[in-house]
Each structure stands twice: as structure tokens, then as C-alpha cells.
Amino acid sequence: MITDAMSTTTAPPAIAGVRRSFVEARGVRFHVTEAGPEDGRPVLCLHGWPQHHWVYRSLLADPPPGLRIIAPDLPGYGWSGPPPHKWAKQDVADDVLALLDALGIERTLLVGHDWGGFIGYRMLLTAPERIEGYLVCNMAHPWQTPRTLAPHFWRFLYYQPIVAAAGVALQQRTPYLRKMIFGIGPKAHRVSREDRRVYTDRFRDPVVARTARDTYRTWLVNELPANGRTPEERRATMPIRALFGVGDVAIHHSLASARTAKADDYTVEFVESGHFILDERPELVRAKLIAFADELAP
Numbered sequence: 001m002i003t004d005a006m007s008t009t010t011a012p013p014a015i016a017g018v019r020r021s022f023v024e025a026r027g028v029r030f031h032v033t034e035a036g037p038e039d040g041r042p043v044l045c046l047h048g049w050p051q052h053h054w055v056y057r058s059l060l061a062d063p064p065p066g067l068r069i070i071a072p073d074l075p076g077y078g079w080s081g082p083p084p085h086k087w088a089k090q091d092v093a094d095d096v097l098a099l100l101d102a103l104g105i106e107r108t109l110l111v112g113h114d115w116g117g118f119i120g121y122r123m124l125l126t127a128p129e130r131i132e133g134y135l136v137c138n139m140a141h142p143w144q145t146p147r148t149l150a151p152h153f154w155r156f157l158y159y160q161p162i163v164a165a166a167g168v169a170l171q172q173r174t175p176y177l178r179k180m181i182f183g184i185g186p187k188a189h190r191v192s193r194e195d196r197r198v199y200t201d202r203f204r205d206p207v208v209a210r211t212a213r214d215t216y217r218t219w220l221v222n223e224l225p226a227n228g229r230t231p232e233e234r235r236a237t238m239p240i241r242a243l244f245g246v247g248d249v250a251i252h253h254s255l256a257s258a259r260t261a262k263a264d265d266y267t268v269e270f271v272e273s274g275h276f277i278l279d280e281r282p283e284l285v286r287a288k289l290i291a292f293a294d295e296l297a298p
Contacts, residue, residue: 048114052078076211189274245273
């Protein structure tokens with residue numbers, strides 16, 4: 001069911017020309033922001049933590065010709081309602097596939113960043129017939145083993161355990177996101193103060209803060225150990241183009257290596273950027289999306 005977006009206590013940030021709606025799918029009330037022709041070629045854009053649909057504001061404000069940009073807030077994030085689960089990544093992938101059904105979209109181009117990138121991988125391995133091609137930004141591919149992860153395991157300990165344990169109070173009552181997540185690394189790779197505020201203010205909402213905590217708690221307690229015991233063996237059959245900023249301090253670029261990817265058509269381009277590549281270099285992401293859409297044009 002699709003309804004017009006209604007005002008909330010804290011309204012979503014303004015983006016000129018977009019269409020907003022709430023869409024019910026698999027028990028989640030998704031907040032969906034769209035731009036471009038309603039009958040255009042669908043491009044589903046998935047954000048990560050600690051962000052929401054605003055990360056795709058450049059594409060939404062000026063959608064490439066012929067493309068229908070669709071940027072939902074993931075379950076429990078942004079202005080979407082909470083999910084009826086503890087944010088197991090496969091559950092979220094199934095939620096988003098159900099959102100495509102509710103929107104009447106059989107097949108889509110896919111863009112993902114951070115946890116949205118991880119969810120995108122779960123979607124294409126679960127329902128490959130639904131994904132035309134995948135542009136993934138600054139996320140490790142799913143074909144990791146204990147051997148590939150071991151040299152970088154310290155990165156998991158840098159922030160994930162504290163978010164999993166005390167994430168609600170941390171995000172609601174402290175400047176942790178602004179100073180420790182968005183404020184680290186070289187100044188050239190940092191998100192602007194104004195954009196940090198747009199992101200971090202939303203995490204003061206208790207639903208959003210709990211969702212972020214559950215995202216990492218479920219990952220560390222259940223999913224990471226399970227992935228270590230049973231590495232992903234399914235092979236990707238659709239084209240995947242990875243774009244990775246090598247200044248990322250959260251995810252090492254080697255985890256996106258084409259050498260270890262189990263995919264029929266996977267390439268990765270390493271560029272000068274930090275983790276938040278969509279904020280730092282939106283023009284590059286836009287150019288790569290346009291080129292990828294042209295490459296896959298029927």
C-alpha cells in the first residue's frame with residue numbers, strides 16, 4: 001500500500017522536486033523518496049549507517065535523464081518505521097525486495113553504500129533475477145573468509161562493539177557520531193558540519209537509535225560468527241561495479257578485491273576518497289551510475 005508522505009515531528013530535509021510516500025511492505029512502513037520520471041528506468045539506492053536517504057540528495061535533486069531514482073530509508077532508519085525483527089541482514093534484504101513488489105518494480109538497477117551495500121549483496125544473491133546490475137560503494141563484498149578478514153579484524157573493534165552495547169544512549173545523548181564517526185580521518189574526507197547535523201539529528205529518535213544498535217548487535221553476536229563458519233559460496237551472475245575510496249578507515253579496500261570476488265562480472269575502481277564517498281564525491285558516483293546504466297542499456 002502506498003500513501004502520501006505525511007508530516008512527522010521532525011520533517012525530512014528538503015530536496016527540490018522529489019516525491020515522498022510511505023509504502024507498507026512486509027510489516028515495515030517505508031519512507032520512500034523518489035525523483036525522475038515515474039515510468040523511468042528504476043534505480044534503487046540504499047544508504048548505510050549513520051545516514052539515511054539524504055546521502056543520495058545529489059541524484060534526487062538532479063536525476064540523470066531517463067532514470068527513476070528511488071531512495072528508501074531502510075527499516076527503522078530515517079523516517080521509515082521499525083522492522084518486526086532485530087535487523088538481521090537477510091531479513092532486511094527480504095524487506096527491500098518486498099518494497100520492490102509494493103512499488104510494482106520487477107527489475108532494477110541497484111546502488112548501495114555501507115550497510116546498504118551489504119543489503120544489496122544479500123538481495124542480488126537471493127533474487128538475482130530482480131537486479132539488472134549493482135553499483136556498490138565502499139563496502140566489502142560478501143565472499144570473505146577468516147583469512148581475508150583476520151588482518152582487518154581490529155577495524156570491527158574500533159566502533160562496532162560500543163554501538164552494539166550502548167548505541168542508544170551513545171547516539172541520543174552524546175556527540176559520538178558527529179565527532180568519532182564523521183569527525184575522524186583527514187579533513188579532506190570529512191562530511192561537512194551541516195550535513196553531519198542532518199544525519200546525526202535523526203539518530204536522537206529512539207526508534208532510529210535502537211535500530212542502529214540492533215544493526216551491530218545482530219551482526220557481532222550472530223551474523224559475523226555464522227559467516228566465519230560458513231563462508232558465502234553463491235556466485236553473483238549480474239554485473240557488479242565497485243567504487244571504493246581508499247581513504248576509508250572503517251573498511252579496508254582489500255575486502256573489495258576482484259581477485260576474491262565470486263562473480264561473473266565484477267570490477268572495482270579505487271579512488272581518492274574517504275568512507276563517505278557519496279557525500280565527498282557525488283559527481284563521481286553520478287558519472288559511474290550513468291556510465292553503468294549506458295553499459296547495461298538494452
